[in-house]
Amino acid sequence: MSTVPAFKRLPRAVREQQMLDAAVKVFSRRGFHAASMDEIAEDAGISKPMVYAYLGTKEELFVACLHREGTRMMQAIAGAAAPDLPADERLWRGLKAFFGFVGAYRDGWAVLYRQARGEQPFAGELATMRARLVEVVAGMLDHALRAEGREIAALDLEVVAYALVGATESLADWLADHPDADPEKTATRMMNVAWLGAAQLLHGVTWHPPAD
Amino acid sequence: MSTVPAFKRLPRAVREQQMLDAAVKVFSRRGFHAASMDEIAEDAGISKPMVYAYLGTKEELFVACLHREGTRMMQAIAGAAAPDLPADERLWRGLKAFFGFVGAYRDGWAVLYRQARGEQPFAGELATMRARLVEVVAGMLDHALRAEGREIAALDLEVVAYALVGATESLADWLADHPDADPEKTATRMMNVAWLGAAQLLHGVTWHPPAD
């Protein structure tokens, strides 16, 4: 009996995206564990076995979410920061793109990111992404340094980059929690903290602990 | 039949601490959800109902852990940074205490902190703690600013403080993942990033976005 099928049959690729959308939404609202596959399926307007058929287990589904959102973010940043610009310009554009992304996908990114930090199975996944970011930032600093004829130990550089990335993530959290805040303004603030400090370091100014 | 009671009966206060120790350990190793009350009880050398009798449900237990560790940390920091010192000295001592704490309680703090970020029921708890830290840092900056006859909008100050706290947490994570790293050296690195940038801001140097 075909009393108008309530909703159309859709090709796999489309349904997969719908499922991912729903998954991101539910995971971000509930957290990984509290989210149920049933709720995700319902939110996607589909039944549970379909989710398993297309995206696999809950963990695999979460990883798929991470990948999609992560790739989107990386592309947004990479597309903005051309490698032949001066360091401060690159940093500025990268930050602008980053905060723009977070502002646009508040739900998606910020909370997935927050989720992934805590859960062991995904921490590695996330660490890889962050490592790439740290590497980019460290490379930027190193490049700028060499241009000035200076050099810092690689480890120090990495730690500085790590701190900058951490500060940025922290402001991203702040941005995600303040829906009325302006992404670009946040990027400017970050520049003020990050670049002014980094610029000092690049010019050879350093701080030393007092003898006590 | 009293064939030597395997382990002594202990007063409540002692057992509670043992339980909290075990809970911190297990939560940090497994994560909140993956941790089971059975394992915590076993690790504490006690049976499960005792845990329920003394510390309540799993959530309440976790909150108790957060409180204990959080209080310890706050005390460590507060004890180090006397309010009548100059800003950079306070910042330095605060950071030293903070990283020292993280270094000493790697298990306890770092992972509890990482856990709490993700899980909704505790995010608020954590946010309160961080808010206190941000407030302290912001107050420090504000104090230093007034001493120089300057002023920045409160919101800007808060955001800067937020970024600094974020960078610090990020390095704390790094420290927790590098057991051979030296807490004090990490604190010095943080000082280099944070203070050099902040000092610039305090002296009225700011960065402005290029017109594009």
Add this chain to the structure above:
DNA sequence: GCGTAACCTTACGCACGAGTAGGTATGCTC
């Protein structure tokens, strides 16, 4: 030396949610 209160146990109920078995409908190809 006996009650009573606090400490501690074993052994279970029960809900929740991941994952699946097995079956139905729809469109596409020849």
Add this chain to the structure above:
DNA sequence: GAGCATACCTACTCGTGCGTAAGGTTACGC
């Protein structure tokens, strides 16, 4: 319009782990 692949469903199984009921044992007051 038969056959076949693909989209899709309802309705289950079953493990896991939180929280508890009911009862044993040790210390301590009187």
